[in-house]
Amino acid sequence: MEQHHDTATAARLKSYIERIERLEEEKAGLAADIKDVYAEAKGAGFDGPTIRKIVSLRKKDDAKRVEEDALLKAYKEAIGMV
Amino acid sequence: MEQHHDTATAARLKSYIERIERLEEEKAGLAADIKDVYAEAKGAGFDGPTIRKIVSLRKKDDAKRVEEDALLKAYKEAIGMV
Amino acid sequence: MEQHHDTATAARLKSYIERIERLEEEKAGLAADIKDVYAEAKGAGFDGPTIRKIVSLRKKDDAKRVEEDALLKAYKEAIGMV
Amino acid sequence: MEQHHDTATAARLKSYIERIERLEEEKAGLAADIKDVYAEAKGAGFDGPTIRKIVSLRKKDDAKRVEEDALLKAYKEAIGMV
DNA sequence: AACGCATAAGTAAGAC
């Protein structure tokens, strides 16, 4: 029964879309929360962009910690990069 | 007491930063969840980019969508695009 | 002589890196030029996003465009989107 | 004369679009050149991803050189970041 | 109100 198959397929498609939309809503909510914290910090006299930079630096530092690659080091030495 | 003030200020700054980092972690978790749903949909035979487009279309309000379409059509006609 | 080999290798590595950096600079220059044209068009009263869409549409070959449209339409119908 | 105005407008729109397309072609050409250099370096026995990382690090270092902001430093000290 | 930036999305290339 072709109709049945189409209907079931359509239902599953719709379900995927709605799950995605739900998750994206939650994500947008968190983005708003983050925005609020920045606003609150600003209200307390802190500079938003600088906080942003700090957060970003801490993230990068974490990433960099892993990146102690021997090959990279060798290449850097080869081209006289410290 | 100047020292006290500085310490308290520093503590508040740190608190803001940590709240932001916590929220961003949760946000990243949701982003990963969304990615998983797309993968699952793909596994079920659906086309990811098309689902993405649907989700994006549903987000836009109708008026805006119609307006954008009209402008695009006008530009296409102006340059002789079909 | 091991030292000689290492030096030559290092020199070639450095040369590759510098060629890449030079090319990337030129590329960045062109990106800036493109941005300028968009700004100029906007100043003349045209809508940037719509121009962007036109450029992108002209890039895609027709077959692909038709195919994507058909899939999108099918999904929209499946979930009862107009 | 309304018709005249429309024609002139359409011509200018088309001109902007074609300028953008021309610049994007050149940009794509440079991207291809860069790819070629990576391929050549790989053929000479160097590791592509590592070169990529070097190039990226040198770019970041340049950016960072400018970034000696007093406020940033103050914030970092406040939260005990080195 | 516009400008630039920063994040987010989409796409394409490379690795396993």
Place this chain on the structure above:
DNA sequence: GTCTTACTTATGCGTT
């Protein structure tokens, strides 16, 4: 061949 990762592009947000 799939899967992840990096790059490019696009949109929205904060700032001036």
